[in-house]
Amino acid sequence: MVELRYVRHRYEGRVVLDFEQFALSKTGVVGLVGHNGAGKSTLLRLLALLETPTEGFVVWEGTAVSPRQRSALRRRVTLVEQRPVLFRGTVRENLEYGLRVRDIRHSAASGMIGDVVERLGLGSLLNRRRHELSDGEVQRVAVARALVLRTDVLLLDEPASSADRAAAGALYRALAAERAERPFAACIASHQLEDAYRWANDIRVLAEGRLSSVSPENLFRVELPAGEGVKQVRVGNVDFAVMTDRNGPLVLAIPPTDIFVSREPLASSARNVLRGRVVGMSIELRGAGVQVRADVGGVELVATITAEAARDLALGPGSPVVFSFKATAVRVF
Protein backbone atom coordinates (compact mmCIF):
# COMPACT_ATOMS: atom_id res chain seq x y z
CA MET A 1 0.00 0.00 0.00
CA VAL A 2 2.55 2.55 1.17
CA GLU A 3 6.29 2.14 1.44
CA LEU A 4 9.37 4.09 2.36
CA ARG A 5 12.40 3.16 0.29
CA TYR A 6 16.07 4.04 0.66
CA VAL A 7 15.22 6.66 3.22
CA ARG A 8 17.83 8.82 4.83
CA HIS A 9 16.14 11.69 6.61
CA ARG A 10 17.91 14.55 8.34
CA TYR A 11 16.96 17.26 10.78
CA GLU A 12 19.41 20.13 10.78
CA GLY A 13 22.11 17.92 9.33
CA ARG A 14 21.60 15.08 11.82
CA VAL A 15 20.49 11.76 10.35
CA VAL A 16 17.31 10.70 12.16
CA LEU A 17 16.17 7.89 9.87
CA ASP A 18 18.32 5.63 7.75
CA PHE A 19 16.93 2.41 6.27
CA GLU A 20 16.25 0.68 2.99
CA GLN A 21 12.62 -0.25 3.23
CA PHE A 22 9.57 0.03 5.43
CA ALA A 23 6.29 -1.20 3.98
CA LEU A 24 2.66 -1.34 5.03
CA SER A 25 0.50 -3.81 3.15
CA LYS A 26 -3.10 -3.05 2.23
CA THR A 27 -4.61 -4.78 5.23
CA GLY A 28 -1.57 -5.36 7.41
CA VAL A 29 -0.96 -3.98 10.86
CA VAL A 30 2.62 -3.18 11.69
CA GLY A 31 3.76 -2.50 15.22
CA LEU A 32 6.65 -0.07 15.24
CA VAL A 33 8.65 -0.44 18.42
CA GLY A 34 11.52 1.57 19.76
CA HIS A 35 12.76 3.86 22.49
CA ASN A 36 11.54 7.41 22.75
CA GLY A 37 13.55 9.38 20.24
CA ALA A 38 14.27 6.36 18.04
CA GLY A 39 12.59 8.05 15.07
CA LYS A 40 9.13 6.46 15.23
CA SER A 41 7.20 9.72 15.00
CA THR A 42 9.33 10.95 12.12
CA LEU A 43 8.82 7.72 10.23
CA LEU A 44 5.06 8.06 10.69
CA ARG A 45 5.17 11.66 9.46
CA LEU A 46 6.93 10.51 6.29
CA LEU A 47 4.30 7.81 5.76
CA ALA A 48 1.56 10.39 6.33
CA LEU A 49 3.12 12.55 3.59
CA LEU A 50 3.49 15.43 6.01
CA GLU A 51 7.24 15.56 5.46
CA THR A 52 9.36 14.62 2.47
CA PRO A 53 12.37 12.40 3.12
CA THR A 54 15.67 14.22 2.65
CA GLU A 55 16.76 11.25 0.55
CA GLY A 56 14.63 8.36 -0.67
CA PHE A 57 11.06 7.84 -1.79
CA VAL A 58 7.58 7.40 -0.50
CA VAL A 59 5.96 4.77 -2.69
CA TRP A 60 2.18 4.56 -2.87
CA GLU A 61 0.63 1.49 -4.51
CA GLY A 62 3.88 0.80 -6.32
CA THR A 63 4.50 4.33 -7.64
CA ALA A 64 6.81 6.93 -6.14
CA VAL A 65 4.73 9.82 -4.85
CA SER A 66 5.36 13.01 -6.80
CA PRO A 67 4.97 16.45 -5.18
CA ARG A 68 1.81 16.92 -7.28
CA GLN A 69 0.13 13.82 -5.89
CA ARG A 70 0.91 14.59 -2.28
CA SER A 71 -2.12 16.69 -1.38
CA ALA A 72 -4.60 14.26 -2.95
CA LEU A 73 -2.93 11.23 -1.35
CA ARG A 74 -2.73 12.96 2.00
CA ARG A 75 -6.49 12.59 2.26
CA ARG A 76 -6.14 8.82 2.09
CA VAL A 77 -3.91 8.58 5.12
CA THR A 78 -4.20 10.02 8.59
CA LEU A 79 -1.99 10.15 11.61
CA VAL A 80 -2.90 10.45 15.27
CA GLU A 81 0.05 12.09 16.89
CA GLN A 82 1.45 11.30 20.28
CA ARG A 83 -0.15 13.71 22.76
CA PRO A 84 -2.84 14.83 20.31
CA VAL A 85 -4.71 18.13 20.58
CA LEU A 86 -8.28 19.04 19.84
CA PHE A 87 -9.35 22.16 18.00
CA ARG A 88 -11.36 24.90 19.64
CA GLY A 89 -14.99 23.81 19.67
CA THR A 90 -16.94 20.78 20.77
CA VAL A 91 -15.93 17.15 20.42
CA ARG A 92 -18.57 16.83 17.69
CA GLU A 93 -17.06 19.73 15.75
CA ASN A 94 -13.67 18.07 16.06
CA LEU A 95 -15.04 14.81 14.68
CA GLU A 96 -16.60 16.69 11.77
CA TYR A 97 -13.42 18.55 10.85
CA GLY A 98 -11.82 16.02 8.52
CA LEU A 99 -15.17 15.15 6.95
CA ARG A 100 -15.77 18.80 6.12
CA VAL A 101 -12.30 18.92 4.58
CA ARG A 102 -13.47 16.09 2.33
CA ASP A 103 -16.74 17.87 1.48
CA ILE A 104 -18.85 15.13 3.03
CA ARG A 105 -22.41 16.29 3.54
CA HIS A 106 -23.75 16.81 7.03
CA SER A 107 -26.25 13.93 6.94
CA ALA A 108 -23.63 11.45 5.72
CA ALA A 109 -21.13 12.81 8.24
CA SER A 110 -23.53 12.25 11.14
CA GLY A 111 -23.85 8.57 10.26
CA MET A 112 -20.10 8.07 9.94
CA ILE A 113 -19.48 9.82 13.24
CA GLY A 114 -22.25 7.91 15.01
CA ASP A 115 -20.65 4.51 14.36
CA VAL A 116 -17.25 5.49 15.67
CA VAL A 117 -18.66 7.39 18.64
CA GLU A 118 -20.55 4.32 19.72
CA ARG A 119 -17.55 2.07 19.27
CA LEU A 120 -15.27 4.30 21.32
CA GLY A 121 -17.88 5.17 23.92
CA LEU A 122 -17.77 8.91 23.27
CA GLY A 123 -21.52 9.53 23.25
CA SER A 124 -21.54 11.49 26.48
CA LEU A 125 -18.64 13.68 25.42
CA LEU A 126 -19.97 14.99 22.11
CA ASN A 127 -20.93 18.44 23.37
CA ARG A 128 -17.92 18.91 25.62
CA ARG A 129 -15.00 21.19 24.85
CA ARG A 130 -11.35 20.29 25.09
CA HIS A 131 -10.78 21.83 28.52
CA GLU A 132 -13.55 19.63 29.89
CA LEU A 133 -11.79 16.40 28.89
CA SER A 134 -9.07 14.31 30.51
CA ASP A 135 -5.89 13.45 28.59
CA GLY A 136 -7.18 9.93 27.99
CA GLU A 137 -10.48 11.27 26.63
CA VAL A 138 -8.64 13.68 24.32
CA GLN A 139 -6.65 10.73 23.00
CA ARG A 140 -9.82 8.72 22.37
CA VAL A 141 -11.47 11.64 20.58
CA ALA A 142 -8.34 12.07 18.45
CA VAL A 143 -8.42 8.40 17.45
CA ALA A 144 -12.14 8.73 16.68
CA ARG A 145 -11.46 11.89 14.64
CA ALA A 146 -9.05 9.85 12.52
CA LEU A 147 -11.26 6.74 12.30
CA VAL A 148 -14.33 8.60 11.00
CA LEU A 149 -12.34 9.54 7.90
CA ARG A 150 -12.15 5.88 6.84
CA THR A 151 -8.75 6.40 5.27
CA ASP A 152 -6.83 3.61 3.53
CA VAL A 153 -3.97 4.03 5.96
CA LEU A 154 -4.21 4.78 9.67
CA LEU A 155 -1.08 5.72 11.60
CA LEU A 156 -1.16 5.84 15.39
CA ASP A 157 1.68 7.23 17.45
CA GLU A 158 1.48 5.89 21.01
CA PRO A 159 -2.33 5.89 20.89
CA ALA A 160 -2.81 4.62 24.43
CA SER A 161 -0.08 6.53 26.25
CA SER A 162 -2.54 8.61 28.28
CA ALA A 163 -5.12 5.90 28.74
CA ASP A 164 -5.48 3.61 31.74
CA ARG A 165 -5.47 -0.13 31.08
CA ALA A 166 -9.25 -0.40 30.70
CA ALA A 167 -9.39 2.55 28.33
CA ALA A 168 -6.47 1.20 26.32
CA GLY A 169 -8.26 -2.14 26.06
CA ALA A 170 -11.42 -0.39 24.84
CA LEU A 171 -9.38 1.51 22.29
CA TYR A 172 -7.80 -1.61 20.86
CA ARG A 173 -11.12 -3.44 20.79
CA ALA A 174 -12.63 -0.52 18.88
CA LEU A 175 -9.78 -0.59 16.38
CA ALA A 176 -10.18 -4.34 15.92
CA ALA A 177 -13.94 -3.95 15.38
CA GLU A 178 -13.34 -1.21 12.83
CA ARG A 179 -10.85 -3.36 10.98
CA ALA A 180 -13.20 -6.35 11.01
CA GLU A 181 -15.76 -4.22 9.23
CA ARG A 182 -13.39 -2.39 6.89
CA PRO A 183 -9.82 -3.65 6.54
CA PHE A 184 -7.21 -0.91 6.23
CA ALA A 185 -3.46 -0.63 6.50
CA ALA A 186 -2.29 0.46 9.91
CA CYS A 187 0.88 1.20 11.75
CA ILE A 188 1.01 1.67 15.48
CA ALA A 189 4.12 3.09 17.06
CA SER A 190 4.71 2.29 20.67
CA HIS A 191 7.49 1.96 23.16
CA GLN A 192 5.37 -0.63 24.92
CA LEU A 193 5.76 -4.08 23.48
CA GLU A 194 2.49 -5.21 24.87
CA ASP A 195 0.62 -2.68 22.71
CA ALA A 196 2.45 -3.79 19.62
CA TYR A 197 1.92 -7.50 20.25
CA ARG A 198 -1.71 -7.06 21.06
CA TRP A 199 -2.62 -5.38 17.85
CA ALA A 200 0.02 -5.88 15.20
CA ASN A 201 0.70 -8.91 13.06
CA ASP A 202 4.18 -7.73 12.17
CA ILE A 203 6.65 -6.06 14.50
CA ARG A 204 9.43 -3.79 13.30
CA VAL A 205 12.04 -2.32 15.59
CA LEU A 206 13.44 1.15 15.18
CA ALA A 207 16.57 2.16 17.05
CA GLU A 208 18.60 5.30 16.41
CA GLY A 209 16.75 5.76 13.14
CA ARG A 210 17.61 2.31 11.83
CA LEU A 211 15.23 -0.56 11.31
CA SER A 212 16.17 -3.90 12.65
CA SER A 213 14.78 -7.34 12.15
CA VAL A 214 15.84 -8.43 15.63
CA SER A 215 13.21 -9.02 18.24
CA PRO A 216 12.11 -5.86 19.93
CA GLU A 217 12.93 -6.94 23.46
CA ASN A 218 16.09 -6.24 25.41
CA LEU A 219 17.19 -3.15 23.53
CA PHE A 220 19.64 -0.86 25.27
CA ARG A 221 21.11 2.39 24.04
CA VAL A 222 24.80 2.44 25.02
CA GLU A 223 28.09 4.13 24.34
CA LEU A 224 30.56 1.43 23.30
CA PRO A 225 34.22 2.07 24.07
CA ALA A 226 36.85 1.81 21.35
CA GLY A 227 38.80 -1.43 21.01
CA GLU A 228 38.29 -4.96 19.81
CA GLY A 229 37.00 -8.18 21.30
CA VAL A 230 34.97 -8.51 24.46
CA LYS A 231 33.93 -5.21 26.00
CA GLN A 232 32.26 -4.52 29.31
CA VAL A 233 29.31 -2.17 28.83
CA ARG A 234 27.36 -0.72 31.70
CA VAL A 235 23.56 -0.69 31.42
CA GLY A 236 21.94 0.64 34.57
CA ASN A 237 23.74 -1.17 37.37
CA VAL A 238 24.68 -4.16 35.26
CA ASP A 239 27.79 -4.82 33.19
CA PHE A 240 27.19 -6.70 29.97
CA ALA A 241 30.03 -8.52 28.20
CA VAL A 242 29.67 -7.73 24.50
CA MET A 243 31.76 -9.09 21.65
CA THR A 244 32.12 -6.38 19.01
CA ASP A 245 34.64 -4.24 17.16
CA ARG A 246 32.23 -1.35 16.87
CA ASN A 247 32.28 1.67 19.10
CA GLY A 248 30.36 4.87 19.76
CA PRO A 249 26.66 5.36 20.44
CA LEU A 250 24.91 2.15 19.41
CA VAL A 251 22.08 -0.13 20.40
CA LEU A 252 22.55 -3.52 22.03
CA ALA A 253 19.96 -6.20 21.43
CA ILE A 254 19.92 -9.46 23.32
CA PRO A 255 17.66 -11.92 21.51
CA PRO A 256 15.34 -13.45 24.13
CA THR A 257 15.80 -16.90 22.62
CA ASP A 258 19.57 -16.68 23.26
CA ILE A 259 19.16 -16.34 27.01
CA PHE A 260 19.47 -19.47 29.15
CA VAL A 261 17.15 -19.44 32.11
CA SER A 262 18.07 -21.41 35.24
CA ARG A 263 17.50 -21.41 38.97
CA GLU A 264 21.24 -21.55 39.80
CA PRO A 265 24.28 -20.30 37.83
CA LEU A 266 25.36 -22.83 35.20
CA ALA A 267 28.93 -23.81 34.49
CA SER A 268 29.13 -22.72 30.86
CA SER A 269 30.90 -20.54 28.35
CA ALA A 270 28.40 -17.70 28.84
CA ARG A 271 30.21 -14.49 29.78
CA ASN A 272 27.02 -12.94 31.11
CA VAL A 273 25.54 -14.61 34.17
CA LEU A 274 22.97 -12.39 35.86
CA ARG A 275 20.98 -13.17 38.98
CA GLY A 276 17.56 -11.65 39.38
CA ARG A 277 13.90 -12.16 40.15
CA VAL A 278 11.02 -12.92 37.83
CA VAL A 279 8.75 -9.90 37.52
CA GLY A 280 6.32 -11.32 35.00
CA MET A 281 5.54 -14.18 32.68
CA SER A 282 3.44 -14.17 29.56
CA ILE A 283 1.15 -16.88 28.38
CA GLU A 284 2.42 -18.77 25.36
CA LEU A 285 2.32 -16.40 22.38
CA ARG A 286 1.41 -17.93 19.03
CA GLY A 287 3.41 -21.05 19.82
CA ALA A 288 6.49 -18.91 20.28
CA GLY A 289 7.12 -19.95 23.86
CA VAL A 290 6.75 -18.26 27.20
CA GLN A 291 8.31 -14.91 27.87
CA VAL A 292 10.00 -14.65 31.25
CA ARG A 293 10.59 -11.07 32.34
CA ALA A 294 13.17 -10.67 35.10
CA ASP A 295 14.74 -7.81 36.97
CA VAL A 296 18.48 -8.40 37.01
CA GLY A 297 20.14 -5.71 39.08
CA GLY A 298 17.66 -3.02 38.12
CA VAL A 299 17.61 -3.89 34.41
CA GLU A 300 14.66 -5.72 32.93
CA LEU A 301 15.44 -8.57 30.54
CA VAL A 302 13.10 -10.86 28.67
CA ALA A 303 13.93 -14.46 27.87
CA THR A 304 11.85 -16.79 25.76
CA ILE A 305 11.66 -20.41 26.83
CA THR A 306 9.34 -23.28 26.01
CA ALA A 307 6.26 -23.85 28.09
CA GLU A 308 7.75 -27.18 29.24
CA ALA A 309 10.95 -25.51 30.46
CA ALA A 310 8.88 -22.94 32.35
CA ARG A 311 6.98 -25.74 34.05
CA ASP A 312 10.15 -27.71 34.92
CA LEU A 313 11.80 -24.65 36.44
CA ALA A 314 8.61 -23.91 38.39
CA LEU A 315 8.99 -20.22 37.70
CA GLY A 316 6.50 -17.66 38.87
CA PRO A 317 6.51 -13.96 39.70
CA GLY A 318 9.09 -13.34 42.44
CA SER A 319 11.09 -16.53 41.81
CA PRO A 320 14.86 -16.14 41.94
CA VAL A 321 16.28 -16.78 38.51
CA VAL A 322 19.59 -16.68 36.62
CA PHE A 323 19.81 -15.37 33.05
CA SER A 324 22.93 -16.40 31.09
CA PHE A 325 23.99 -15.46 27.57
CA LYS A 326 27.19 -15.38 25.58
CA ALA A 327 29.03 -12.18 24.76
CA THR A 328 28.63 -13.15 21.10
CA ALA A 329 24.86 -13.40 21.47
CA VAL A 330 24.59 -9.66 21.98
CA ARG A 331 23.72 -7.94 18.73
CA VAL A 332 25.00 -4.45 18.08
CA PHE A 333 23.42 -2.03 15.60
Add this chain to the structure above:
Amino acid sequence: MEFLAEGFRRAWDLLAGGDAEVYGITLLTLKVAVVATVISCALGLPLGYFLATRRFWGRRAALTVVNTALAFPTVVVGLLLYGMLSRRGPLGEIGWLYTWQAIVVGDVVLALPIAAALSAAAIQGVDPRIRRTAETLGAGPWLTAWTVTREARFALAAVITAAFGQVVAEIGTAMIVGGNIRGSTRTLTTAVALYTSQGDFGMALALGLILLALALLVNIALQVLQGRGGSG
Protein backbone atom coordinates in the same frame (compact mmCIF):
# COMPACT_ATOMS: atom_id res chain seq x y z
CA MET B 1 -8.64 75.52 37.85
CA GLU B 2 -11.28 77.95 36.60
CA PHE B 3 -9.71 77.65 33.17
CA LEU B 4 -9.96 73.86 33.19
CA ALA B 5 -13.57 73.91 34.35
CA GLU B 6 -14.39 76.43 31.64
CA GLY B 7 -12.74 74.10 29.11
CA PHE B 8 -14.90 71.17 30.20
CA ARG B 9 -18.05 73.28 30.08
CA ARG B 10 -17.34 74.36 26.51
CA ALA B 11 -16.47 70.83 25.53
CA TRP B 12 -19.79 69.61 26.90
CA ASP B 13 -21.70 72.37 25.06
CA LEU B 14 -20.01 71.45 21.77
CA LEU B 15 -20.65 67.73 22.16
CA ALA B 16 -24.19 68.03 23.46
CA GLY B 17 -25.04 70.73 20.93
CA GLY B 18 -24.02 68.50 18.02
CA ASP B 19 -21.41 70.95 16.71
CA ALA B 20 -21.04 70.26 12.99
CA GLU B 21 -17.30 70.78 12.91
CA VAL B 22 -16.64 68.47 15.86
CA TYR B 23 -18.69 65.68 14.33
CA GLY B 24 -17.26 66.27 10.86
CA ILE B 25 -13.74 65.87 12.20
CA THR B 26 -14.79 62.76 14.10
CA LEU B 27 -16.36 61.16 11.02
CA LEU B 28 -13.28 61.88 8.92
CA THR B 29 -11.04 60.42 11.61
CA LEU B 30 -13.18 57.29 11.76
CA LYS B 31 -13.17 56.95 7.98
CA VAL B 32 -9.39 57.26 7.79
CA ALA B 33 -8.85 54.94 10.77
CA VAL B 34 -11.19 52.22 9.56
CA VAL B 35 -9.83 52.20 6.00
CA ALA B 36 -6.20 52.23 7.21
CA THR B 37 -6.86 49.51 9.81
CA VAL B 38 -8.61 47.28 7.27
CA ILE B 39 -5.78 47.67 4.73
CA SER B 40 -2.96 47.24 7.24
CA CYS B 41 -4.58 44.17 8.79
CA ALA B 42 -5.49 42.66 5.42
CA LEU B 43 -1.81 42.83 4.53
CA GLY B 44 -0.26 42.46 7.97
CA LEU B 45 -2.13 39.43 9.30
CA PRO B 46 -1.21 37.14 6.37
CA LEU B 47 2.34 38.50 6.54
CA GLY B 48 2.45 37.72 10.26
CA TYR B 49 1.15 34.19 9.61
CA PHE B 50 3.77 33.70 6.94
CA LEU B 51 6.58 34.94 9.20
CA ALA B 52 5.37 32.77 12.07
CA THR B 53 4.92 29.53 10.20
CA ARG B 54 7.32 29.37 7.27
CA ARG B 55 11.00 28.66 7.54
CA PHE B 56 12.89 30.51 4.84
CA TRP B 57 16.23 32.13 4.34
CA GLY B 58 16.21 35.63 5.81
CA ARG B 59 13.22 35.00 8.08
CA ARG B 60 15.02 36.23 11.16
CA ALA B 61 16.11 39.39 9.33
CA ALA B 62 12.54 39.96 8.12
CA LEU B 63 11.24 39.63 11.70
CA THR B 64 13.87 42.09 12.90
CA VAL B 65 12.87 44.59 10.22
CA VAL B 66 9.19 44.28 11.13
CA ASN B 67 9.91 44.58 14.85
CA THR B 68 12.10 47.62 14.25
CA ALA B 69 9.39 49.17 12.13
CA LEU B 70 7.14 49.08 15.21
CA ALA B 71 9.13 52.01 16.52
CA PHE B 72 9.00 54.12 13.34
CA PRO B 73 8.67 57.77 14.37
CA THR B 74 5.42 58.98 12.84
CA VAL B 75 6.89 62.31 11.73
CA VAL B 76 9.68 60.54 9.87
CA VAL B 77 7.15 58.38 8.04
CA GLY B 78 5.19 61.55 7.29
CA LEU B 79 8.29 63.27 6.02
CA LEU B 80 9.30 60.41 3.72
CA LEU B 81 5.78 60.07 2.42
CA TYR B 82 5.66 63.84 1.85
CA GLY B 83 8.78 63.49 -0.28
CA MET B 84 7.15 60.73 -2.30
CA LEU B 85 3.78 62.44 -2.77
CA SER B 86 4.94 66.02 -3.32
CA ARG B 87 4.72 67.26 -6.87
CA ARG B 88 8.40 66.61 -7.54
CA GLY B 89 8.31 63.21 -5.81
CA PRO B 90 8.01 59.83 -7.58
CA LEU B 91 4.32 59.52 -6.71
CA GLY B 92 3.53 63.21 -7.21
CA GLU B 93 1.37 62.54 -10.25
CA ILE B 94 -1.40 60.83 -8.39
CA GLY B 95 -2.06 64.09 -6.58
CA TRP B 96 -2.74 62.63 -3.14
CA LEU B 97 -0.76 65.13 -1.08
CA TYR B 98 -3.06 66.91 1.41
CA THR B 99 -5.89 64.42 0.87
CA TRP B 100 -7.37 61.93 3.31
CA GLN B 101 -5.98 59.15 1.11
CA ALA B 102 -2.45 60.36 1.88
CA ILE B 103 -3.20 60.10 5.61
CA VAL B 104 -4.47 56.54 5.02
CA VAL B 105 -1.24 55.61 3.22
CA GLY B 106 0.86 57.01 6.09
CA ASP B 107 -1.27 55.24 8.67
CA VAL B 108 -0.97 51.95 6.79
CA VAL B 109 2.81 52.30 6.79
CA LEU B 110 2.70 52.81 10.55
CA ALA B 111 0.12 50.14 11.39
CA LEU B 112 1.35 47.42 9.03
CA PRO B 113 4.39 46.51 11.19
CA ILE B 114 2.11 46.38 14.24
CA ALA B 115 -0.31 44.05 12.47
CA ALA B 116 2.49 41.87 11.10
CA ALA B 117 4.73 41.67 14.19
CA LEU B 118 1.96 41.18 16.74
CA SER B 119 0.07 38.66 14.61
CA ALA B 120 3.31 36.73 14.05
CA ALA B 121 3.69 36.60 17.84
CA ALA B 122 0.03 35.58 18.24
CA ILE B 123 0.35 32.79 15.67
CA GLN B 124 3.61 31.61 17.22
CA GLY B 125 1.72 31.34 20.49
CA VAL B 126 -0.67 28.76 19.02
CA ASP B 127 0.22 25.18 19.91
CA PRO B 128 2.20 23.90 16.88
CA ARG B 129 0.29 20.64 17.11
CA ILE B 130 -2.85 22.46 15.89
CA ARG B 131 -1.28 23.09 12.51
CA ARG B 132 0.10 19.57 12.26
CA THR B 133 -3.24 18.08 13.28
CA ALA B 134 -5.09 20.06 10.59
CA GLU B 135 -2.62 18.67 8.07
CA THR B 136 -3.03 15.09 9.29
CA LEU B 137 -6.79 15.45 8.81
CA GLY B 138 -6.28 16.42 5.18
CA ALA B 139 -6.56 20.21 5.35
CA GLY B 140 -4.76 22.11 2.60
CA PRO B 141 -2.62 25.20 3.25
CA TRP B 142 -5.54 27.66 3.29
CA LEU B 143 -7.74 25.64 5.61
CA THR B 144 -4.76 24.92 7.85
CA ALA B 145 -4.03 28.66 8.04
CA TRP B 146 -7.69 29.36 8.84
CA THR B 147 -7.70 26.69 11.57
CA VAL B 148 -4.58 28.10 13.20
CA THR B 149 -5.93 31.65 12.91
CA ARG B 150 -9.18 30.59 14.60
CA GLU B 151 -7.19 29.30 17.56
CA ALA B 152 -5.51 32.70 17.90
CA ARG B 153 -8.59 34.75 17.23
CA PHE B 154 -8.63 36.66 20.51
CA ALA B 155 -4.98 37.55 20.28
CA LEU B 156 -5.58 38.64 16.69
CA ALA B 157 -8.54 40.77 17.77
CA ALA B 158 -6.12 42.50 20.13
CA VAL B 159 -3.76 43.01 17.19
CA ILE B 160 -6.51 44.72 15.21
CA THR B 161 -7.30 46.90 18.22
CA ALA B 162 -3.64 47.87 18.55
CA ALA B 163 -3.47 48.75 14.85
CA PHE B 164 -6.63 50.83 15.16
CA GLY B 165 -5.22 52.53 18.27
CA GLN B 166 -2.05 53.46 16.44
CA VAL B 167 -3.94 54.83 13.45
CA VAL B 168 -6.47 56.86 15.38
CA ALA B 169 -3.95 58.37 17.77
CA GLU B 170 -1.03 59.26 15.50
CA ILE B 171 -0.51 62.87 14.57
CA GLY B 172 2.85 63.23 12.80
CA THR B 173 1.90 61.71 9.45
CA ALA B 174 -1.60 63.15 9.41
CA MET B 175 -0.21 66.63 10.02
CA ILE B 176 2.54 66.45 7.37
CA VAL B 177 0.81 64.67 4.48
CA GLY B 178 -2.75 65.69 5.38
CA GLY B 179 -1.96 69.30 5.99
CA ASN B 180 -4.72 69.75 8.61
CA ILE B 181 -7.09 71.35 6.11
CA ARG B 182 -10.43 72.25 7.59
CA GLY B 183 -13.23 70.11 6.24
CA SER B 184 -11.03 67.76 4.26
CA THR B 185 -7.99 66.46 6.17
CA ARG B 186 -8.44 67.70 9.71
CA THR B 187 -8.45 64.70 12.01
CA LEU B 188 -9.06 64.57 15.76
CA THR B 189 -5.36 64.62 16.63
CA THR B 190 -4.35 67.40 14.24
CA ALA B 191 -7.37 69.43 15.30
CA VAL B 192 -6.52 69.05 18.99
CA ALA B 193 -3.02 70.34 18.28
CA LEU B 194 -4.36 73.25 16.24
CA TYR B 195 -7.05 74.39 18.68
CA THR B 196 -4.69 74.10 21.63
CA SER B 197 -2.16 76.33 19.88
CA GLN B 198 -4.96 78.78 19.04
CA GLY B 199 -6.00 78.90 22.68
CA ASP B 200 -9.42 77.26 22.10
CA PHE B 201 -8.92 74.86 24.96
CA GLY B 202 -12.60 73.86 25.15
CA MET B 203 -12.72 72.76 21.50
CA ALA B 204 -9.44 70.86 21.88
CA LEU B 205 -10.75 69.19 25.01
CA ALA B 206 -14.02 68.20 23.32
CA LEU B 207 -12.11 66.55 20.51
CA GLY B 208 -9.71 64.92 22.97
CA LEU B 209 -12.64 63.45 24.88
CA ILE B 210 -14.02 61.96 21.66
CA LEU B 211 -10.61 60.45 20.96
CA LEU B 212 -10.61 58.86 24.41
CA ALA B 213 -14.17 57.63 23.94
CA LEU B 214 -13.20 55.95 20.66
CA ALA B 215 -10.31 54.12 22.32
CA LEU B 216 -12.59 53.09 25.17
CA LEU B 217 -15.29 51.80 22.82
CA VAL B 218 -12.86 49.70 20.83
CA ASN B 219 -11.44 48.14 24.00
CA ILE B 220 -14.89 47.43 25.43
CA ALA B 221 -15.82 45.74 22.15
CA LEU B 222 -12.70 43.58 22.39
CA GLN B 223 -13.43 42.61 25.97
CA VAL B 224 -17.01 41.67 25.14
CA LEU B 225 -15.72 39.52 22.30
CA GLN B 226 -13.17 37.80 24.52
CA GLY B 227 -15.67 37.25 27.29
CA ARG B 228 -18.07 35.60 24.89
CA GLY B 229 -15.49 33.24 23.43
CA GLY B 230 -14.68 31.30 26.59
CA SER B 231 -11.61 29.10 26.65
CA GLY B 232 -12.71 26.15 24.55
